[in-house]
Amino acid sequence: MRADAARNREKVLEAARELxxxxxxxxxxxxxxxxxxxxxxxVYRHFPTKQALFQAVTEARVTAMIESxxxxxxxxxAALFAFLSRMAEEAAxxxxxxDAITVTPQLRKNLHAALGSLLEKAQQAGQVRTDVTATDLxxxxxxxxxxxxxxxxxxxxxxxxxxxxxSSRKP
Amino acid sequence: MRADAARNREKVLEAARELxxxxxxxxxxxxxxxxxxxxxxxVYRHFPTKQALFQAVTEARVTAMIESxxxxxxxxxAALFAFLSRMAEEAAxxxxxxDAITVTPQLRKNLHAALGSLLEKAQQAGQVRTDVTATDLxxxxxxxxxxxxxxxxxxxxxxxxxxxxxSSRKP
DNA sequence: GACGATACGGAACGCACGCCCCGGTTGGCA
DNA sequence: TGCCAACCGGGGCGTGCGTTCCGTATCGTC
Numbered sequence: 001m002r003a004d005a006a007r008n009r010e011k012v013l014e015a016a017r018e019l020x021x022x023x024x025x026x027x028x029x030x031x032x033x034x035x036x037x038x039x040x041x042x043v044y045r046h047f048p049t050k051q052a053l054f055q056a057v058t059e060a061r062v063t064a065m066i067e068s069x070x071x072x073x074x075x076x077x078a079a080l081f082a083f084l085s086r087m088a089e090e091a092a093x094x095x096x097x098x099d100a101i102t103v104t105p106q107l108r109k110n111l112h113a114a115l116g117s118l119l120e121k122a123q124q125a126g127q128v129r130t131d132v133t134a135t136d137l138x139x140x141x142x143x144x145x146x147x148x149x150x151x152x153x154x155x156x157x158x159x160x161x162x163x164x165x166x167s168s169r170k171p
Numbered sequence: 172m173r174a175d176a177a178r179n180r181e182k183v184l185e186a187a188r189e190l191x192x193x194x195x196x197x198x199x200x201x202x203x204x205x206x207x208x209x210x211x212x213x214v215y216r217h218f219p220t221k222q223a224l225f226q227a228v229t230e231a232r233v234t235a236m237i238e239s240x241x242x243x244x245x246x247x248x249a250a251l252f253a254f255l256s257r258m259a260e261e262a263a264x265x266x267x268x269x270d271a272i273t274v275t276p277q278l279r280k281n282l283h284a285a286l287g288s289l290l291e292k293a294q295q296a297g298q299v300r301t302d303v304t305a306t307d308l309x310x311x312x313x314x315x316x317x318x319x320x321x322x323x324x325x326x327x328x329x330x331x332x333x334x335x336x337x338s339s340r341k342p
Numbered sequence: 343g344a345c346g347a348t349a350c351g352g353a354a355c356g357c358a359c360g361c362c363c364c365g366g367t368t369g370g371c372a
Numbered sequence: 373t374g375c376c377a378a379c380c381g382g383g384g385c386g387t388g389c390g391t392t393c394c395g396t397a398t399c400g401t402c
């Protein structure tokens with residue numbers, strides 16, 4: 001690969017990282033190209049489609065986060081809650097986090113599996129309400145992550161969801 | 172107004188009711204026109220803009236729901252929760268409910284006011300966590316309502332939010 | 343330093359959608 | 373029944389965006 005090609009590829013990735021993070025998947029591809037200082041055609045030389053570029057930017061980050069779910073924790077509930085917190089933290093700063101769930105089916109599946117595993121353990125331990133499914137949780141989190149970009153207080157919103165997930169002792 | 176004009180206006184409204192409810196605000200206006208059996212031009216004869224048509228379809232329904240918040244309830248928390256439940260029920264069936272919050276600023280303001288009033292009373296009664304603002308609640312509900320259209324279990328999702336809203340007694 | 347392959351940029355295409363225009367039609371009144 | 377205003381349909385315009393094409397510039401090698 002030619003030197004300038006490699007340089008441009010990196011400039012595109014850099015611009016994409018910044019703009020996907022700040023504006024989400026909906027940012028026009030021409031804007032990414034402009035910010036990278038190249039033409040749209042150049043972007044397509046390196047990535048066959050806008051979605052492929054998005055995936056190149058988000059996949060590693062999201063996958064790393066999912067794998068971090070395997071880290072040790074004090075108990076099952078703590079493990080689940082820590083993971084959800086990490087998702088919220090990430091999504092509060094980078095808008096592409098929530099889009100990744102929608103845009104990249106494979107990522108959604110992986111997230112579903114990871115959440116399912118954590119959820120099941122916490123439910124078996126009697127720490128989390130048992131009527132929630134992994135699908136419910138993925139969907140609920142996606143809704144909550146999107147809410148973070150509309151001015152919602154991240155800590156409060158997360159706390160509401162976490163509290164609500166616990167096995168309820170009705171007052 | 173001519174008879175056929177009135178008839179067409181009603182056909183347009185009928186089609187808009189159905190399609191906005193099933194597909195949300197994003198449904199193409201041409202599709203509404205087709206379903207009504209008229210041309211797009213006819214739609215614009217009766218409603219100056221797509222948003223005006225959407226408002227004509229949703230405003231009364233949403234306003235009625237907001238006003239129902241004034242109905243009596245056993246206590247402040249019950250009043251708030253009943254209202255949130257009604258929102259969820261409506262949104263689970265009609266997709267335009269959640270869009271109305273975004274598309275029609277006035278409706279969002281009204282909803283914000285109604286929710287703010289109910290929230291404040293419940294908080295003063297010590298029944299709901301005090302770190303939540305009306306803005307948070309509107310945003311959170313919008314996220315949750317959207318989640319309902321992606322396969323989430325309405326009852327479970329609502330229960331999580333309601334439980335999470337209560338003044339927390341950490342286990 | 344010249345040549346061929348590689349890569350670049352941006353103009354252009356196709357598509358979808360909101361919205362407008364106009365020739366033809368229809369309704370209701372005289 | 374005839375006339376005119378109101379109304380209709382759908383083709384068309386402007387815009388935004390993803391994607392492609394191609395003439396030109398640049399890199400790396402001989």
